[in-house]
Amino acid sequence: MSTVSPASLHHLALTVTDLESSVEWYGAVFDVHPVMDVPHPGGVGRILADADHQLMIALHRHETNGGELCTETRTGLDHAGFTVPSRADLEQWQDHLEAHGVIRSDQADKPLTQSPITDEPYASILVFRDRDNIQLELFAPAQQ
Numbered sequence: 001m002s003t004v005s006p007a008s009l010h011h012l013a014l015t016v017t018d019l020e021s022s023v024e025w026y027g028a029v030f031d032v033h034p035v036m037d038v039p040h041p042g043g044v045g046r047i048l049a050d051a052d053h054q055l056m057i058a059l060h061r062h063e064t065n066g067g068e069l070c071t072e073t074r075t076g077l078d079h080a081g082f083t084v085p086s087r088a089d090l091e092q093w094q095d096h097l098e099a100h101g102v103i104r105s106d107q108a109d110k111p112l113t114q115s116p117i118t119d120e121p122y123a124s125i126l127v128f129r130d131r132d133n134i135q136l137e138l139f140a141p142a143q144q
Helices: 019-030 087-099
Strands: 012-015 033-040 043-049 056-062 080-083 123-129 135-141
Touching: 019 033, 019 043, 019 056, 087 123, 087 135
Parallel strands: 012 056, 080 135
Antiparallel strands: 033 043, 043 056, 123 135
């Protein structure tokens, strides 16, 4: 039996190429809004949160960022996964994402694209990408 307290995710921190555009996009897609800026050497982090502070996303701008897009095949972030209650919620998210510029595609393989919903035995999954090509995933557990 472990003696440490269980951990839970406090926030997700992402480096972006255009802070203002990303704040606008994440705000519209996830209904999170700026609550504070946290300066750091060579840049700034902007903390976004929902009304209850249950979902917090930190978007970072670094002066040394060369503007290249993210790819999950390099060491670092592969993707960030969020859960929703049901497959029907994923279907609503498809329309919501499309309304915010995330177009439907055969696969989410470039910025601002979303894949079709995949149904696996354990869950239904909707994959999409932000403007910097960061892969995001919505996960609806299989209904028992």
